[in-house]
Amino acid sequence: MRLVNYHEHEADNRYMVFIFHENEHADYFALLLKDGSVDFERFFDDESDPPQTLFGVKKSYLDYALKMNYLVHAKYRRPFIKSTFLKWTLLIVTGAFLALAVIGYIKSH
16 A cells, blocks of 8 residues: 555656546646656556556656645645534634633643
8 A cells, every 4th residue: 555646666766656546637747747848658547446547757857746746636635624614613612722721821820
């Protein structure tokens, strides 16, 4: 199990392989690499479950490719808490506990 969506190419250690399961993410990553004039190879693997798009990027472009990978994930990330009501409730409860802690500290000194 991999915790990140990239790894060193098994057959050629001069390349890193980036894996995307969503076509929209893969297309955006390809666009960012093209904008940076990065040479890459793209392969769609429909035999894997789920289907995935693989990018082979030379390690000489690794720093740039990693930054673009992070930008792709930042653009398409989902919010941690989707419900606005739940967000505000969590903030208010946290603020109340913080206020109680400050009041308790002040009263004890």
